Amino acid sequence: MKNNNKINKINNDSNDNNDNAINRLIVIQNHLSPGSIDLARERENPGFDVQKMKWLFNGGKEMFEALEEAYKIIQRDPELYIPGGHPFDMTLKEQRELVMKQILRYQKTRQALKNDPLLCRALELTMCTYSEAFWMRVYVHDTLFCQAFEMFGTKEQYDKWIDDILNWRIIGCFAMTELAHSSFLRGLETTATYDKTTEEFIINSPTLESTKIWIGMAGQTATHTVALCQTIIDNINYGINWFVVPLRDVQTGKPLPGIIVGDLGSKYGRHGLDNGWIQFCHKRVPREYMLMKWSKVTFEGVFIPSPNPALSYITLIGERFYVLYGAQSALGQALTIACRYGCIRRQGVNNEQIMDYQSHYVNLMPGVASVYVINVLYRVIVNQWNQATKLAQTNQSEFLKKINDFHAISSGLKATLTWWGSEVLERVRRSMGGHAYSAYNAIGPAIADWGVTTTGAGDNFVLLQQTVKYLLDTFKNIVIQGEEGKGKKIGSSVVYLNDFQKYMKITQCNLSNENQLYDLDFTLDIFTWLVIHKLNEAQATSSLWNDNQMSLIKLAELHTWRLALYEYNQELKNLSKSNYNNSNINNTNNDNNNNEEYQKLLPIFYKMGQLWSIHLIHTNLHLFLEIDDGGDDSNNYYFNKNQIKMIKNIYLKMCKETRKIVIPLVDAWGFPDFVLKAPFGRYDGDIYAAYFNTIKAAPNCFGVPNYWNDYIKPFTNPY
Structure with a gap:
């Protein structure tokens, strides 16, 4: 018996030693890379193929x-x-x-x-x-400058310039905005006065306010610009047109006679981009330097107007659509960093992952969903625009029919997306606490970059007013003037106005159970109801524009988000097996073998669309409650109390469901660590060691500051 007890004791001691060894290994592993285990667990069983x-x-x-x-x-x-x-x-x-x-x-x-x-x-x-600064420099030249010749130049002008442009033998910029003028282009002051005797235009900045400013690549780099100027012939102003103006000697880089050009210096972000300013001092250019695809000036000085004034802005339409790609990239990177950090960072009595706090994941999950929506929307809208621009070469009359709608879409999307982008980046910053203030975690620079290169609040108001004006004009022509129901149907961004009367007859939502809120057609219907009723309110007060400006701007924002939901929903239907080849999501021609695999991913896209649509409804609940049939009873409102509770509950539930797979969701965006540039966004989760090593490598991290003897030592050693 004593021998058996000895053997049992030895076995127990051996088991204890094994357990202790395993525990020590776990402690060591956690000490070396505490986030690796957390992220590995987050990546288990995502429910979809991340690759x-x-x-x-x-x-x-x-x-x-x-x-x-x-x-x-x-x-x-x-x-x-x-x-x-x-x-x-x-x-x-x-x-x-x-x-x-x-x-x-x-x-x-x-x-x-x-x-x-x-x-x-x-x-x-x-x-x-x-590199955001690289992107903006290349974009200014390869897209804005180059497309100006494509969209505004004649074939002869395009052929003359394009080889030098594509090979960067000349470097271009896009001179539109002025010191006192931005989105209101008709108010620009720079002039192009035609001199018949020499067949030249004289480009001039007549006032300080007419200085072209915030022009990317103008500060140090551009040798040429396309400038938007008021066209003056015999003292008559014929409106704005585009002119090619040389700025710098291509050999020396020095400004040419008649050109004063400078750099804007330090900015809030994107210091790699040389934003600058330009003043023209009676700079003469040949008549052929006016881009004359649409408007023309003959050598005798006869002005031939374009068929549509909006053609002066068409380059801006494509430019605004690229904000979608910028949002996908900027928000995707920031959210990848924040979500990985949130799943590694532990805090609280029980040392929980901070991502498990409701206040944390509800703050971030709508942003994650929105990146998926923006990804699809970008490809759909750009594909539509590319198809339309082909008509500019083959069927100009058909192209002109589409311009106003695309102008309204692009204005609305740029404004709403930049506002939402700012909101998401600020949510990310708050979610990471003090660490987000370190430039090394890339969030502060992302906020700065986004703020520098997107439209500010004032310009967003102007853009949305352009969208709502188009919406109200269409509403007036189709609905108020009685065209609806007489065979005339409208499409594109305002297609839902065809059903105006149907939605006006609906007084209460037929929401009876939470499952209905998972149906994208159902939530789109709810949001359409809101836009229709807000539009009906707005048209009654639109004559008092300034007194109702904020509600009109909100209407444009709602209309734009409704378009996003509609296009996203339609594209998911195209991604169904029967319509796969019509989808914009998959751009390759040789992926037919993967069709079945892609079908398995549809539930994730639907989940993202569900969360985003319910987020929009939840965020705008107060607007639904502003609309009733005139009574004080809550039953007169579109939503009743139980339905509002249902919406709030399902919103929190969707956020929680998304949180469970958030790491696979952000992994699927495919940003490498070196692109994220943030130790806290590392794929392997080893964030603290990487962050601390980055700090230690910072300039002047160690040593005595050079001002010690002059300004610190007098305090510490005054004698």
């Missing part, structure tokens, strides 16, 4: 693999890769030089890859994702 979602989110398997290859090219190239991995310690001068160095290397690399157009496109997208 397939990466393909679908990024335009198909072939495109995603090209993006991965492009990221490798950047990371391995010492001239494309940012020294030290981030630009946060670089001076303004160093950032400017770095970005131009990247552009030069990028152009050479793209030339070497010219036989692989897919990889060329992937390199463009990845570089723009990697």
